[in-house]
Amino acid sequence: MILAVIGKGGVGKTTVTSLLLRRLVESGETPVLAIDADPSSCLGTALGVAVERTLADMREELRENERPPSMSSAEWLALRAEEALVENPGFDLLTMGRPEGKGCYCYVNNLIRDHLDRLARSYRHVLLDCEAGLEHLSRRTSGRPDAIVCVVNRSRMAAETIRRSLDLFVSIHGELPRRVQLVLNQFDEGEPLAAQMTALAGGPFSGVVTIPRDPQVAALESAGESLLTLSSTSPAIAALGAWEVGL
Numbered sequence: 001m002i003l004a005v006i007g008k009g010g011v012g013k014t015t016v017t018s019l020l021l022r023r024l025v026e027s028g029e030t031p032v033l034a035i036d037a038d039p040s041s042c043l044g045t046a047l048g049v050a051v052e053r054t055l056a057d058m059r060e061e062l063r064e065n066e067r068p069p070s071m072s073s074a075e076w077l078a079l080r081a082e083e084a085l086v087e088n089p090g091f092d093l094l095t096m097g098r099p100e101g102k103g104c105y106c107y108v109n110n111l112i113r114d115h116l117d118r119l120a121r122s123y124r125h126v127l128l129d130c131e132a133g134l135e136h137l138s139r140r141t142s143g144r145p146d147a148i149v150c151v152v153n154r155s156r157m158a159a160e161t162i163r164r165s166l167d168l169f170v171s172i173h174g175e176l177p178r179r180v181q182l183v184l185n186q187f188d189e190g191e192p193l194a195a196q197m198t199a200l201a202g203g204p205f206s207g208v209v210t211i212p213r214d215p216q217v218a219a220l221e222s223a224g225e226s227l228l229t230l231s232s233t234s235p236a237i238a239a240l241g242a243w244e245v246g247l
């Protein structure tokens with residue numbers, strides 16, 4: 001399955017991606033390819049994984065034609081992209097890196113997309129930590145997600161971003177995937193505001209999960225420690241525990 005985690009800036013996408021990853025790895029749903037598709041690239045930090053090379057670095061090198069003449073661009077990319085893949089127990093992390101500069105990137109982006117499509121086939125699940133909209137999903141990264149995980153916080157704009165992103169997805173793909181989950185992040189169960197946000201976000205949602213504000217998440221983030229080390233009694237983990245993740 002390809003799962004895409006989307007939402008407005010700062011709502012908790014990277015946090016939810018990390019929690020989902022932990023859930024998948026713990027339940028033996030491995031191997032997972034975690035892709036940091038947000039140019040501001042924070043997933044590595046949240047997971048405590050050091051990232052030295054990004055796919056954007058390869059893209060620039062490809063554009064500057066640094067490959068030896070004996071290799072095709074696709075061969076070169078397949079070889080070098082390994083360097084951007086950080087292996088961990090149960091999952092690999094791939095960081096997309098900064099957005100394109102000026103000029104035409106169609107050719108290299110097509111190569112990258114083909115490469116990602118091939119790469120994704122060797123994993124059980126692909127988990128994408130996306131930037132706000134869904135635009136780049138159709139453009140840059142592999143295929144169409146089987147599940148969209150929509151994250152909102154208490155901001156009205158966060159819910160409106162989800163509505164717009166889902167509308168955009170339908171205008172590109174004709175329909176939504178069967179699984180469109182809503183995550184109400186930093187809410188308490190049954191709050192009236194949660195119902196308002198759910199209505200504003202549109203949907204239809206195949207499931208809704210509420211994650212409370214979790215002091216352990218905040219503490220790990222401030223200390224720069226991996227969210228994968230969260231204790232299994234943490235409120236955020238407990239909230240996700242009841243969720244079928246749609247698998």
Ligand SMILES: Nc1ncnc2c1ncn2[C@@H]1O[C@H](COP(=O)(O)OP(=O)(O)OP(=O)(O)O)[C@@H](O)[C@H]1O
Pocket residue numbers: 007008009010011012013014015016038040042185186211212213214215217218221236
């Ligand atoms: N349930 C939670 N409990 C406590 N803190 C949280 C929770 N969810 C998110 N946070 C904190 O809120 C901040 C923003 O979260 P996060 O980085 O996951 O958002 P994001 O949507 O990925 O942001 P960006 O758009 O910048 O990538 C972080 O400091 C994170 O630790």
Ligand SMILES: [Mg+2]
Pocket residue numbers: 013014015038042043129
């Ligand atoms: Mg993020």
